[in-house]
Amino acid sequence: MTHAIAWRGARFRYAGAPADALRGIDLAIAPGECVLLTGPTGCGKSTLLRTANGLIPRESAGRLEGRVEVFGQDAAGIPSPVLRSWVGLLFQNPEDQLLCGRVEDEVAFGPENLAEPPGAIALRVEEALARASASAKRTSLCAELSGGEKQRVALASVLALHPRVLALDEPTSQLDGRASREILRSLAAMKRELGLTLLIAEHRVGRVLPLADRLVVLEEGAVLGVFPRERFGEALPLLRSLGLEAPGEAPARAPRAPARAEAPPLVRFRRLGHRYAKEAPPALADLSAELAPGEILALMGPNGSGKSTLLGLLAGLLRIREGEVEWFGRPRPRLSLSSLTGRVGFLFQNPDLMLSADTVEGEVALGPRLLRRPAAEARRAVARGMEALGLPALARRNPFSVSRGERLRVALAALLACGPRVLLLDEPTAGLDRGLRQRLLEDLRRWVDEGAGERGIILCTHDTGSALQCADRALVLREGRLAAWGPAAEVLAGAGRGALADLEPADGGSGP
Amino acid sequence: MIASSRAAGRDPRFLAGCLLAIGALAVALDSIPSLGALAAAGLGWALAARPGWRRLLLLAAALGLSVWSLMVSQAIFYNQLPRTAILVLAPPDTPVIGTLTGGLAIYREGIWHGAVQSLRLVATLSAGLAAAWTLEPSGLLAAFASLRLPHALAFCATAAIRFLPVTVEEAHVALRAQRMRGLRIGGRGGANALRALLSIARPVLAASIRRAETAALAAASRGYDPARRRTSLRPLRMGWGERIVLGAALAAALAAVTAKVLYLLYASGLYHHPALAALYTFTREAL
Numbered sequence: 001m002t003h004a005i006a007w008r009g010a011r012f013r014y015a016g017a018p019a020d021a022l023r024g025i026d027l028a029i030a031p032g033e034c035v036l037l038t039g040p041t042g043c044g045k046s047t048l049l050r051t052a053n054g055l056i057p058r059e060s061a062g063r064l065e066g067r068v069e070v071f072g073q074d075a076a077g078i079p080s081p082v083l084r085s086w087v088g089l090l091f092q093n094p095e096d097q098l099l100c101g102r103v104e105d106e107v108a109f110g111p112e113n114l115a116e117p118p119g120a121i122a123l124r125v126e127e128a129l130a131r132a133s134a135s136a137k138r139t140s141l142c143a144e145l146s147g148g149e150k151q152r153v154a155l156a157s158v159l160a161l162h163p164r165v166l167a168l169d170e171p172t173s174q175l176d177g178r179a180s181r182e183i184l185r186s187l188a189a190m191k192r193e194l195g196l197t198l199l200i201a202e203h204r205v206g207r208v209l210p211l212a213d214r215l216v217v218l219e220e221g222a223v224l225g226v227f228p229r230e231r232f233g234e235a236l237p238l239l240r241s242l243g244l245e246a247p248g249e250a251p252a253r254a255p256r257a258p259a260r261a262e263a264p265p266l267v268r269f270r271r272l273g274h275r276y277a278k279e280a281p282p283a284l285a286d287l288s289a290e291l292a293p294g295e296i297l298a299l300m301g302p303n304g305s306g307k308s309t310l311l312g313l314l315a316g317l318l319r320i321r322e323g324e325v326e327w328f329g330r331p332r333p334r335l336s337l338s339s340l341t342g343r344v345g346f347l348f349q350n351p352d353l354m355l356s357a358d359t360v361e362g363e364v365a366l367g368p369r370l371l372r373r374p375a376a377e378a379r380r381a382v383a384r385g386m387e388a389l390g391l392p393a394l395a396r397r398n399p400f401s402v403s404r405g406e407r408l409r410v411a412l413a414a415l416l417a418c419g420p421r422v423l424l425l426d427e428p429t430a431g432l433d434r435g436l437r438q439r440l441l442e443d444l445r446r447w448v449d450e451g452a453g454e455r456g457i458i459l460c461t462h463d464t465g466s467a468l469q470c471a472d473r474a475l476v477l478r479e480g481r482l483a484a485w486g487p488a489a490e491v492l493a494g495a496g497r498g499a500l501a502d503l504e505p506a507d508g509g510s511g512p
Numbered sequence: 513m514i515a516s517s518r519a520a521g522r523d524p525r526f527l528a529g530c531l532l533a534i535g536a537l538a539v540a541l542d543s544i545p546s547l548g549a550l551a552a553a554g555l556g557w558a559l560a561a562r563p564g565w566r567r568l569l570l571l572a573a574a575l576g577l578s579v580w581s582l583m584v585s586q587a588i589f590y591n592q593l594p595r596t597a598i599l600v601l602a603p604p605d606t607p608v609i610g611t612l613t614g615g616l617a618i619y620r621e622g623i624w625h626g627a628v629q630s631l632r633l634v635a636t637l638s639a640g641l642a643a644a645w646t647l648e649p650s651g652l653l654a655a656f657a658s659l660r661l662p663h664a665l666a667f668c669a670t671a672a673i674r675f676l677p678v679t680v681e682e683a684h685v686a687l688r689a690q691r692m693r694g695l696r697i698g699g700r701g702g703a704n705a706l707r708a709l710l711s712i713a714r715p716v717l718a719a720s721i722r723r724a725e726t727a728a729l730a731a732a733s734r735g736y737d738p739a740r741r742r743t744s745l746r747p748l749r750m751g752w753g754e755r756i757v758l759g760a761a762l763a764a765a766l767a768a769v770t771a772k773v774l775y776l777l778y779a780s781g782l783y784h785h786p787a788l789a790a791l792y793t794f795t796r797e798a799l
Binding site: 355 | 648653670671673674677678682685686688689690691692693694695696710711712714715716718719722723726727728729730731732733734735736737740741742743744745746747
């Protein structure tokens with residue numbers, strides 16, 4: 001049988017890297033099969049996908065040994081346009097791969113590169129948009145789409161090449177539960193109706209497993225195990241040992257100190273609302289809740305539900321026009337960014353944008369220096385921040401040279417060194433594998449518990465498991481309004497159903 | 513925000529040609545009535561692009577501030593001769609200012625000169641904004657191909673237009689992140705502002721480089737190769753209306769530049785032909 005893709009002893013090392021990213025991969029994928037690749041961050045999933053459509057080694061500096069075959073031919077001998085039309089590749093972040101202004105131009109980009117005639121391009125665009133359930137957005141501007149819609153357009157732009165294999169690199173990592181389910185449903189339909197071969201790299205195994213025929217577990221560039229559908233259960237111990245999410249497993253709730261219910265809330269907001277323009281629908285409406293001392297509050301909801309708007313209002317990044325906000329028991333009608341400096345830390349969705357120093361230690365020390373803290377106090381704060389996030393070993397490294405998980409920890413340590421009482425965290429767990437996520441959540445919980453009931457966190461997340469693991473209460477938004485509010489365990493028990501249909505159930509079992 | 517030019521039936525080559533013609537006319541013309549007509553054409557084009565109120569506000573602010581600063585600076589600091597003072601602001605014997613500057617006044621010729629410069633600016637700025645508002649980045653690829661210019665240049669321009677708003681937003685986030693950690697922007701004679709700029713430059717640059725790499729890989733993975741021929745979903749076709757407008761604009765620009773060159777040759781005594789006497793008069797009085 002001719003395989004769709006086969007790696008024969010494939011080994012790859014990026015130029016200048018100390019070790020191989022792929023170490024002798026032997027794996028064959030049958031036409032029409034769906035293979036789920038999983039493994040911890042940095043295990044080589046993305047590198048393997050890129051060897052399938054020739055981006056590696058053709059567009060990446062490095063050395064590939066062994067052989068990659070695509071439909072029985074050596075990939076090295078297949079011309080790039082042909083290879084890329086056979087194996088379509090969808091990247092992790094849709095924001096970075098949409099190149100054109102308008103949706104139909106984006107989808108047409110691939111067929112235009114293949115020099116198809118205009119009539120054929122129009123047909124391909126129409127068909128690809130329909131397959132990705134994005135026809136309604138044909139004339140929209142890419143910049144105006146939601147995260148889920150962008151991912152659909154990115155998928156359509158790959159489908160327009162008429163690929164025989166679709167390689168997807170964490171296609172749902174930036175999406176909420178509902179958008180993830182919709183994308184996976186589209187993929188399932190394409191596999192069924194077109195016989196498309198699917199190769200999906202994903203660390204959230206539970207999401208994709210119902211679609212997969214085989215599960216391949218990678219670690220440090222090597223295949224650790226291959227499990228066909230009927231033996232998926234045997235993979236669970238291996239997944240657990242690698243710190244990966246095992247499907248059907250709800251995360252354990254960490255033990256925690258009780259919140260100080262008698263003390264005034266750290267932040268309280270009443271009837272809060274916001275519109276980005278006068279004629280626009282409300283991004284947030286009539287919202288009232290609070291963060292108690294010693295509490296972690298999970299702020300949840302689908303993309304565009306108003307989570308970031310609420311954080312922006314609380315942090316003084318947006319002007320409060322409707323409703324009231326009280327910080328530390330004091331009403332703040334004219335809340336501004338500078339009025340909370342040093343007492344409230346805000347971790348933005350992309351922590352890389354918060355890094356500006358030459359070394360990790362310099363980054364952590366920057367806040368206390370800007371706040372003009374006395375030298376001895378600043379030194380203690382830096383040491384505490386570094387220690388709390390396990391960073392002393394990286395102290396002299398450049399913050400941009402460490403891994404994504406480590407960069408996140410550096411940004412968080414830099415906030416902690418400023419001595420805040422409250423942290424506002426915007427999607428800190430997005431894109432992290434289970435091991436990194438777990439460690440981060442434990443650190444956050446510890447920081448709150450060590451604060452003797454004086455600290456609190458508002459944690460904005462899509463991830464029900466993370467919220468359940470560390471949050472005391474959960475506030476769920478939908479279209480800018482309150483959908484649910486109460487103890488996390490009670491609220492999140494209803495995830496994936498009814499009013500909380502947009503949320504993914506805690507066990508990750510939300511496949512297509 | 514980028515609107516669709518091709519959806520509105522306009523061709524990027526038409527936009528580029530019109531901009532070229534307006535730019536050439538703005539340089540060639542000197543008389544206030546003719547520059548006024550050119551400025552009106554530029555403004556008309558900007559309004560025809562149906563800008564929202566935000567863009568209108570932006571246009572009004574950009575034009576208002578530029579015209580005001582040009583007029584005031586030219587009216588007060590005009591130093592060519594002859595010049596006629598129509599209002600004395602500070603006589604030469606005024607302590608400090610008068611002694612230092614030799615006196616300040618508003619000069620009639622300065623106002624005239626300021627008006628000429630302002631009208632040039634209004635024409636080119638309005639036309640430039642109109643073209644930017646109605647240009648579809650992907651149309652650039654087809655336009656460059658039809659003009660036989662390198663694809664790679666068009667791809668760079670397209671990506672820059674597409675990702676510019678993302679980069680601006682990231683600069684905002686980086687600045688906010690630093691401010692929340694105590695960074696001050698105002699005061700200390702601009703030193704704080706410079707420090708703020710440096711502190712956001714690194715993360716924004718790093719993010720841009722990372723995004724550029726992903727975008728390049730995404731383009732390559734969809735078969736983009738600058739060395740290969742590509743086609744277009746909507747091949748560029750300039751309508752008759754566009755051809756006529758563009759032809760007229762380019763012809764007017766060519767005629768004005770030619771007339772101006774001939775007049776300058778005549779005025780400087782380098783070349784003179786009696787048959788062109790009427791053209792010299794027309795250029796001096798109307799252009």
